[in-house]
Amino acid sequence: MKMKSGVDRGWAQASPYERFFDFIAPDADRFAVLFSHIEKLDLNSVVIPIEGNRHFFIFPRGKVVKPSAGGSFPFRKESPVILTAHYDRVPGSPGANDNSAAVFQLLDAALQLGKQSADYWIVIFTDKEELQKGEGIQEQGSYSLAKKLRGMGLNNARIFNFDACGTGDTLVFSSTVDYLLRKTGRSGLGRAQQTINRLREKAFDTAHRLHISKVLSVPIPFSDDAGFLQGGLPVQTITILPSAEARALNALLRSRPDFTDLLISGSARSAAAQLVPETWRCLNSPSDIHSRLTPEHYTRIVRFAVELCRD
Numbered sequence: 001m002k003m004k005s006g007v008d009r010g011w012a013q014a015s016p017y018e019r020f021f022d023f024i025a026p027d028a029d030r031f032a033v034l035f036s037h038i039e040k041l042d043l044n045s046v047v048i049p050i051e052g053n054r055h056f057f058i059f060p061r062g063k064v065v066k067p068s069a070g071g072s073f074p075f076r077k078e079s080p081v082i083l084t085a086h087y088d089r090v091p092g093s094p095g096a097n098d099n100s101a102a103v104f105q106l107l108d109a110a111l112q113l114g115k116q117s118a119d120y121w122i123v124i125f126t127d128k129e130e131l132q133k134g135e136g137i138q139e140q141g142s143y144s145l146a147k148k149l150r151g152m153g154l155n156n157a158r159i160f161n162f163d164a165c166g167t168g169d170t171l172v173f174s175s176t177v178d179y180l181l182r183k184t185g186r187s188g189l190g191r192a193q194q195t196i197n198r199l200r201e202k203a204f205d206t207a208h209r210l211h212i213s214k215v216l217s218v219p220i221p222f223s224d225d226a227g228f229l230q231g232g233l234p235v236q237t238i239t240i241l242p243s244a245e246a247r248a249l250n251a252l253l254r255s256r257p258d259f260t261d262l263l264i265s266g267s268a269r270s271a272a273a274q275l276v277p278e279t280w281r282c283l284n285s286p287s288d289i290h291s292r293l294t295p296e297h298y299t300r301i302v303r304f305a306v307e308l309c310r311d
Helices: 018-021 028-040 096-115 142-153 175-182 190-209 224-230 244-254 259-265 296-310
Strands: 044-050 053-059 083-084 121-126 159-162 170-174 215-218 236-241
Touching: 018 028, 018 096, 028 044, 028 053, 028 096, 028 175, 044 142, 083 096, 083 142, 083 296, 096 159, 096 296, 121 142, 121 170, 159 190, 159 224, 159 296, 170 190, 170 244, 175 190, 175 224, 175 236, 175 259, 190 215, 190 236, 190 296, 215 244, 224 236, 236 244, 236 296, 244 259, 244 296
Parallel strands: 083 121, 083 159, 159 236, 170 215
Antiparallel strands: 044 053, 053 121, 170 236
């Protein structure tokens, strides 16, 4: 895979990417950088703390949000599209692909949605996606966030989670939630599976409308979708891989169904590390650097995110 395009920093001079390198700096206060950047972009936002985590909510212009004052939450008992991306990173990793690229792509999407006067969406930047050793799914920020969203009357929201969307040209729609639902085996999960089916169908339909042909649905490593599901809100995670890696992964999963367990559990990194796509092997490590990014594809990803919000 060629990395030449990612070495050039010129792409980060255009709005809203101009704070990208501040965001991935080793000593960056990512919350502070993101907070000030959202303010400068003049987006309609609020930070909502939930169980010690700080989540950014961005709304269409004109939507009034004062949760601390006990006001009614926008879109209560409706089904808006919610686009999410986590903004935290693993200590010691620049976090260029995981998950800085998706954060800035969704900032761009929010700006584009504002220009189009679209008004049935929310962008959420989630805190605490990355778990420390010994922590479980219920420690993920998306778990308590899901419970909060349900309490706000957003049980029927259509949620699309963007994670590691910085390297590659192939949209990958995760089927990890399907795998988790089958593994759970509990009765009464049919509604969750129906929700996932509808979300994935919408994702495929959106790609088709935009004439995006490089699309794949396979299981991927855990993301915020695990916490959301545990909290009662099934979501569709979207990631990106280079086409060669996507094809190889698809072929591997067809020939070795057992690899799904290793991939989702994270055991593949030790048991069969060489079989994990190179892009994913670099995540959560010092190798997750800007020179691996492929910003020439970001406009397409932003267009896809925007189109998801158009009914």
